[in-house]
Amino acid sequence: MSEQSTMVSNELASPDRPGGGLRGYFGTVGNSAVTLVCLAVFLLVAKAAISWLLVNAVFTGTPEDCKVASGACWPYLADKLRYMLFGIYPFDEQWRPLTATLLFIAAMAVSGIPRLWGRPLIAGWIVLLPLLFLLMAGGVFGLTSVPTSQWGGLPLSFMLTFVGLVLALPLGILLALARLSNLPAIRILAITFIELVRGVPLISILFMASVMLPLFMPEGVTIDKLLRAQVAIILFAAAYIAEIVRAGLQALPRGQTEAAQALGLHYWQYTFLVIIPQALKTVIPPLVSLFIGFFQDTTLVTIVGLLDFLNTVRTALRDPNWQGIAVLEGYLFAAVVYFVFSAMMGAYSRFLEKRFRVGHD
């Protein structure tokens, strides 16, 4: 980096630096005016928010108490919390989706530690996922059987998103490799699949899976609708992941492949030991964006008659006891939950980027 550009960048950065003081906010009359207006707006909004959220809010009571109060109605959330989180999963059995979700989050957290990455972790997941499924579905070990049509809420959103993406990732990597293959047949198949899937919205793929597929099946044979939605999400995500991974592959200098070949590694060896790890590192930010997007898009499964978290929140609003009293509270709760998990994914992405020193520094 040359002397001159360092100087310029320092000068540009100066208002943000602690040493710069308040000059950036109150340097000129115009700046002072803008700062004051922004502060005033912020204070007004904060005051209104605090009085709604806390001061005028109802914390314990009945729908009647909420009707007369001008603030938020928190008893509503307390009353409907379990329905919002778990949907119509049998009430007395809801410890099962709770345990499954907590185990799943714990396993995700453990899997996030780069030091533990390796075969044992993959084996752990292969064991864990069927166990979680059995915990939810029951029918063994004395657990009562709960059909997938009764699954709902947050565990369903988690499952559709993360199980979908975990399975879509390898498929997407294979598709990306196939798309860059030297064999025309494989390349054309991969391009056709990717472009076909990317060419239609997720909602129409879910619709096809729920309306068209049963018509092709012999009468009386039905595929579980949750499975149908899950497969649709996996295929859809795989096409997008493939394109992101392909960008990472193409960003790698050709020398990496040549050097690996010169060492005598064959295709699968150099692809999975040299190329893919480097390619994935470069595409962490877009991959995480995709993951966050999918976490929010799973709400489209309402088209096949499944209630994910946002939709359990939405149907909870129709309870006649609370109807018209608490609308904002429900959506606010949903927003907070979505934000917390999306922000965690974003933070983890920044951590990975730092750890692998992606970006140009």
Added chain:
Amino acid sequence: MALFRTARRVAAAALLLGTTVAAAQAASTLETVKARGKLICGVSMGTTGFALADAQGKFAGFDVDVCRAVASAVFGDPNKVDFVMTNINTRFQVLQSGEIDILSRQTTMTYSREASLGIDFGPTVFYDGQGLMVAKSLGINSAKDLEGAAICTLPGTTTAQNLADFFRTTGKKFELVVFENPDENNNAFFSGRCDAVSSDRSDLASIRAGSKSPGDYVILPETISKEPLAPAVRQNDSNWRDIVSWSIWMLMAAEEKGVTQANVDEQVKSADPEIQRMLGGTDDLGPMLGLDKKWGYNVIKQVGNYAEVFDRNLGEKTALGLSRGPNTLWNNGGLLYPPPFR
């Protein structure tokens, strides 16, 4: 057998999600239901008064009680039923593919649906019709006075079609504002984005119940379409359709005969021969349909008669506050006319 079942479950677990292969449809629906030990009933994803899960995730509502009546007829137990939520766009396919045994979801019986969708309808359980609701402050008493009104609706070919037909007859203009999501639709109406909202009258009552001040809105007297809501079953299974139909007629006949959930135990000993036949005191009406002799008794004991079902879910004491309207017995000037039990 148990081993086979375990093996299948493990295989399903390996696949992560179960692929259920239902028993081949060669068996009748009644046999399938009995073998399964549970009825599977398709209901809406959440409609106040018709089908809605409470805080405990337990379904209640008018459509739900129709399912419970059939479950009581088949098993003598209103809880032997699993509810499957169906989307309005995919409800018929879910029935055709065998995922559910009955579709009880505020569905209008029409010619083309019965003729071309591979389904059969049972008797009408609720006579509904499309109406219009406006704010009282608009000062309008008849839909004929609406001129150039913006009307909020949900997507659906018939809703818009009926409005177009109606406004052609009045010769007035209107503007359609379509929302995909019911909450957005209702909020648009309450916030004044639309002058009127149009839907089935029962639905309008439900929308009104959801407002901050229900007294500010009025449902206009015109009914611009006929919407007989009826449960549906798969085509060409007469026995199953009979069971659904007569379970519903049992509810109506019980009201007609004054048999209620509370007095059914005394009514079993009634001197009225028809009540005797209905409740299984004399004659073996049940086995003719493959049901228990006491199936009628079970339906009324567990679910109540039509009036009780209506009052509990839709009636004037509920949030919906619907009056019986045409949904009253024929001898009260209504449209409910259960055929005789003999």
